[in-house]
Structure formats: C-alpha cells, structure tokens
Amino acid sequence: MHSLPAAAAAVAITAAPAHPVSLRPLTQVSAERVLVADKVAAAKFGTTLPIDDPAREKQLLDTVAAKSAALGIPPRTSVRIFRDQIEANKVVQRGLFARWTAHPDEAPKERPDLQKEVRPILDRITDRLLAQIKATQRTRGQASCGPRLAVAYVKISKRDQLDALHGAALLRGVSSVCGS
Numbered sequence: 123m124h125s126l127p128a129a130a131a132a133v134a135i136t137a138a139p140a141h142p143v144s145l146r147p148l149t150q151v152s153a154e155r156v157l158v159a160d161k162v163a164a165a166k167f168g169t170t171l172p173i174d175d176p177a178r179e180k181q182l183l184d185t186v187a188a189k190s191a192a193l194g195i196p197p198r199t200s201v202r203i204f205r206d207q208i209e210a211n212k213v214v215q216r217g218l219f220a221r222w223t224a225h226p227d228e229a230p231k232e233r234p235d236l237q238k239e240v241r242p243i244l245d246r247i248t249d250r251l252l253a254q255i256k257a258t259q260r261t262r263g264q265a266s267c268g269p270r271l272a273v274a275y276v277k278i279s280k281r282d283q284l285d286a287l288h289g290a291a292l293l294r295g296v297s298s299v300c301g302s
C-alpha cells in the first residue's frame with residue numbers, strides 16, 4: 123500500500139467533486155422563498171407598508187455580500203442571484219395584492235408581523251441559499267447547468283404544486299443561477 127504524498131493527499135481531499143452537484147436543493151429553497159412571499163404580502167396588505175423596501179433590500183444584499191466573502195463565494199455572484207430572489211418575491215406580492223384587491227373575500231384574515239415573524243424566516247432562508255450557492259459553485263459554471271436547472275424547476279414546481287403565479291416567480295428567482 124503506497125501512501126499519497128501530503129500535497130497530493132491534500133488535493134484529493136479538497137478538489138471539487140467530479141460529478142455535478144444537484145441543483146434541486148437550491149431550487150427547493152428558492153421555491154420556499156417564493157412561498158414565504160405570501161406571508162410577506164399578508165403582513166403588508168391593507169397597511170401603509172410598501173411592497174418595495176429599498177432599505178431592507180440594501181441591508182439584505184450587504185449581508186449576502188459579507189457572508190459570501192466569508193464563505194469563499196464571489197459576492198457579485200450571490201448578490202446577482204439574491205437580486206433575482208427579491209424580484210421573485212415582489213412578483214408574488216404584486217400578484218397577491220392584485221388578487222386580494224379584486225377579490226377581498228380571498229384576502230388573508232390574519233396579518234403576520236413582518237419584522238418579528240416573517241423577516242426572520244427569510245433570514246434563515248438566506249443562509250440556506252448561500253450554502254447551496256456555495257455547494258453548486260462548480261456545477262453552475264458547467265454547460266449542463268441550464269438543462270439541470272430546468273429539470274429541477276419542473277420537479278420542484280410539481281412537488282410543491284406551485285400555481286402559475288408562484289411558478290412564474292420561481293422562474294424569475296433562479297434566472298441567473300447558471301453561468302457564474
């Protein structure tokens with residue numbers, strides 16, 4: 123039995139996996155995020171809170187950039203993906219506001235607290251999404267990323283039974299996952 127020289131052993135341990143990593147967990151977390159948009163919309167509907175909150179977006183993207191640097195992910199990559207995630211969230215919020223305005227009987231009866239209840243859920247999702255961005259770093263740069271992402275999208279949309287609004291939002295949310 124020959125033992126590997128230390129340097130080669132280190133490479134063997136730290137080298138990226140040879141096979142592409144599944145994009146399903148990343149897509150799954152993104153789907154969870156567009157579903158949490160229902161709670162965000164419920165927290166805001168019928169209040170003076172606007173759908174667009176640039177200060178919160180800046181705070182979120184600054185956090186994402188700082189955490190990415192610490193994780194060894196290029197911050198511009200994760201910031202770009204999170205910008206899409208935010209847009210996806212707004213797609214749902216706008217869609218639900220329109221639906222609830224047209225059909226007040228469908229509006230939620232309860233109003234969750236945005237700060238205390240809903241944003242902490244989004245913050246936990248941020249960490250899980252960053253972990254997936256990190257895990258898929260190599261896969262996202264491969265030519266097969268697009269087709270893999272498409273398959274993951276179809277599977278997750280079906281499994282989570284996403285309606286047209288959430289399906290469209292999910293597509294928006296993962297639109298720049300590949301190629302980074």
Ligand SMILES: O=C(O)C(=O)C[C@]1(C(=O)O)C=C[C@@H](O)C=C1
Pocket residue numbers: 162173174175176178179182207208209211212236241244
């Ligand atoms: O936290 C909010 O107020 C949200 O509406 C969520 C969210 C996001 O996706 O993170 C989306 C839109 C806002 O501009 C800010 C943040």
